[in-house]
Amino acid sequence: MISDKLKKIFLISIIVFIAHGIEEFLTEFTKIDFSYRYIMNLLTPLGFDLAVGWTFQVLLWLLLIVAYLLMINKRSITLALLTIWGLVFIFEFHHIYKTLTIGSYYPGLITALIFVGIGVWFWRELLKEFGVRR
Secondary structure, three states, X not given: OOOHHHHHHHHHHHHHHHHHHHHHXXXXXXXXXXXXXXXXXXXXXXXXXHHHHHHHHXXXXXXXXXXXXXXXXXXXXXXXXXXXXXXXXXXXXXXXHHHHHHOOOOOOHHHHHHXXXXXXXXHHHHHXXXXXXX
């Protein structure tokens, strides 16, 4: 079973991630970020309908795979999913790096700073949760 503390950290991280997305939208992150532009450039030649359709299909496939894996072995898939989520905390550090590189605000910085604290808290609890029990 997942500890209540890890569940709370996860819930807080979801709320911060939503706020982060809103911050990125309001500060036009999508117009300047290389990683976002790279992914969008891969999808743009498909056209809007096909790009949205494929995105929806892939997300649905992932949801179905995760649902199936949860039926088989909840503990291992939970660890895998939480580890993937933990990697998001590390990836979001790029907002801080970009800010330091350009010497001024980079879209997404404010909530990315919160991610650092939550990320450390999350990883500490995740390692405690899955590192102690086997």
